[in-house]
Amino acid sequence: MAYPILLNPFFLFISLFILLMHLPIHQAINGGFSVKLIRKNSTNAHSHKRLRDITQTNSFAYLGEYLLELFIGTPPINTYGILDTGSNLIWTQCVPCDNCYKQLAPLFDPKKSSTYTNISCLSTKCKLIDTGVCSPENMCNYTYGYGDSSITQGALALETITLNSSTGHSVQLNKVIFGCGHNDTGTFNDHEMGIIGLGRGPTSLIYQIGSSFGGRKFSHCLLPFNTDISLSSEMSFGKGSEVLGHGVVSTPLVSKGDINLYFVTLLGMSVEDTRFDISNNPETIRKGNMLIDSGTPPTILQQKLYDEVFNEVRKRVPMNPISDDPVLGPQLCYRTLTNLKGPKITMHFEGGDVKLTPIQTFIPPKDGVFCLAFTNTSNEDTGIYGNFAQSNFLIGYDLEKDVVSFKPRDCTK
Ligand SMILES: *[C@@H]1O[C@H](CO)[C@@H](O)[C@H](O)[C@H]1NC(C)=O
Ligand SMILES: *[C@@H]1O[C@H](CO)[C@@H](O)[C@H](O)[C@H]1NC(C)=O
Numbered sequence: 001m002a003y004p005i006l007l008n009p010f011f012l013f014i015s016l017f018i019l020l021m022h023l024p025i026h027q028a029i030n031g032g033f034s035v036k037l038i039r040k041n042s043t044n045a046h047s048h049k050r051l052r053d054i055t056q057t058n059s060f061a062y063l064g065e066y067l068l069e070l071f072i073g074t075p076p077i078n079t080y081g082i083l084d085t086g087s088n089l090i091w092t093q094c095v096p097c098d099n100c101y102k103q104l105a106p107l108f109d110p111k112k113s114s115t116y117t118n119i120s121c122l123s124t125k126c127k128l129i130d131t132g133v134c135s136p137e138n139m140c141n142y143t144y145g146y147g148d149s150s151i152t153q154g155a156l157a158l159e160t161i162t163l164n165s166s167t168g169h170s171v172q173l174n175k176v177i178f179g180c181g182h183n184d185t186g187t188f189n190d191h192e193m194g195i196i197g198l199g200r201g202p203t204s205l206i207y208q209i210g211s212s213f214g215g216r217k218f219s220h221c222l223l224p225f226n227t228d229i230s231l232s233s234e235m236s237f238g239k240g241s242e243v244l245g246h247g248v249v250s251t252p253l254v255s256k257g258d259i260n261l262y263f264v265t266l267l268g269m270s271v272e273d274t275r276f277d278i279s280n281n282p283e284t285i286r287k288g289n290m291l292i293d294s295g296t297p298p299t300i301l302q303q304k305l306y307d308e309v310f311n312e313v314r315k316r317v318p319m320n321p322i323s324d325d326p327v328l329g330p331q332l333c334y335r336t337l338t339n340l341k342g343p344k345i346t347m348h349f350e351g352g353d354v355k356l357t358p359i360q361t362f363i364p365p366k367d368g369v370f371c372l373a374f375t376n377t378s379n380e381d382t383g384i385y386g387n388f389a390q391s392n393f394l395i396g397y398d399l400e401k402d403v404v405s406f407k408p409r410d411c412t413k
């Protein structure tokens with residue numbers, strides 16, 4: 001879900017000089033570290049409306065985000081944010097709250113933290129957010145919007161952020177730029193207390209971590225949608241997060257103007273052995289036509305490719321789809337008591353093929369129903385590779401080599 005509004009030019013300009021600045025994060029240790037990601041079980045059905053994509057199709061109305069646990073401030077206050085490679089700001093809801101959604105834990109109170117530092121609107125840090133403006137007190141007021149029209153607005157500030165590594169020691173990051181959200185709207189559920197942007201831009205968590213942990217890189221292994229809720233997905237930062245060995249497919253990152261996100265190039269897709277190319281002439285394929293986004297559950301395809309894949313999948317599944325489900329809307333869904341025998345789908349990325357099985361391509365929104373986890377966009381330029389398709393892969397982002405790597409893995413192990 002959570003990628004910034006790509007199509008609105010207002011959100012596009014981030015001046016280049018910003019990228020040259022060094023962001024002060026201390027506490028260098030030699031090795032990297034790992035953290036656990038959590039998926040909260042929520043029965044709050046309306047909370048998932050926001051999973052609809054910008055195309056306004058009836059998309060997936062179920063739980064679909066991965067949460068990263070953070071401790072903010074001094075003393076550290078526990079909070080959870082959506083893991084989002086499709087945006088660049090770290091934010092959480094704060095008091096005083098002009099307009100916040102309900103969340104389980106108390107809101108973060110900057111007045112109770114000894115390390116909270118205001119950022120002046122005259123500071124170069126304020127200009128890292130292109131919507132940073134001066135409040136009447138000359139504080140940096142930011143506004144940050146997402147593809148599903150969620151918006152957070154508040155004060156850009158510096159804080160100490162602590163991550164609890166899976167080995168039990170904690171990793172402290174000082175003077176991290178984050179958004180203290182005072183006016184937050186969107187259909188978030190009460191477990192989602194903010195968003196942790198992991199894009200390539202200067203305010204993202206990975207950019208701010210920098211190379212302190214042995215390189216600006218991270219990887220994650222996301223559990224499939226229907227996995228036991230007590231298990232957690234794993235995410236690693238820095239040294240040790242590399243995706244190596246047999247079966248790794250790497251695809252180059254493409255820079256797309258000032259949008260600091262993970263764009264790669266999709267050449268086409270296959271359903272079993274039937275291949276659909278984005279274009280008959282490889283020369284005309286737009287570089288960076290696919291955004292890799294852990295914050296969007298479904299994979300969103302350009303219309304022509306979507307229609308081709310949809311029709312081929314429909315042809316190859318030896319069952320009649322259910323099409324009249326009022327909750328699911330116009331999706332390709334099947335009702336079966338056994339696991340769906342869906343076709344193998346291959347993503348032909350520049351640099352290699354990522355082979356998906358029904359675990360990544362069909363999600364079971366309710367017992368006995370399996371739906372194709374793809375949807376369509378009228379945006380010819382960019383599709384989105386969502387988090388359902390990313391599950392059961394170790395996916396590594398190397399911001400120094402500018403590649404994203406995929407390796408099939410059982411993330412429950
Ligand atoms: C989520 O919680 C509901 C209600 O407590 C329960 O029926 C359901 O099985 C749970 N789902 C998972 C995946 O644990
Ligand atoms: C909150 O933000 C919305 C836009 O996101 C704006 O319309 C509204 O006026 C803001 N409310 C306050 C109290 O600042």
Ligand SMILES: *[C@@H]1O[C@H](CO)[C@@H](O)[C@H](O)[C@H]1NC(C)=O
Nearest residue numbers: 110116117118119137138139
């Ligand atoms: C930050 O700015 C706000 C608004 O001017 C002020 O109320 C608050 O005391 C400041 N916090 C710190 C730690 O300086």
Ligand SMILES: *[C@@H]1O[C@H](CO)[C@@H](O)[C@H](O)[C@H]1NC(C)=O
Nearest residue numbers: 134135136141153154182183
């Ligand atoms: C700054 O943000 C606060 C909190 O959202 C809001 O109440 C205030 O109106 C904003 N001020 C300006 C000048 O944008």
Ligand SMILES: *[C@@H]1O[C@H](CO)[C@@H](O)[C@H](O)[C@H]1NC(C)=O
Nearest residue numbers: 036069164165166167168169
């Ligand atoms: C930190 O992680 C360790 C190991 O995963 C866990 O035992 C501990 O409870 C966690 N601490 C907090 C404060 O969450």
Ligand SMILES: *[C@@H]1O[C@H](CO)[C@@H](O)[C@H](O)[C@H]1NC(C)=O
Nearest residue numbers: 055056057303307376377378
């Ligand atoms: C998605 O595809 C369906 C069926 O092909 C079509 O009716 C709908 O208009 C498309 N939506 C968008 C946003 O392109």
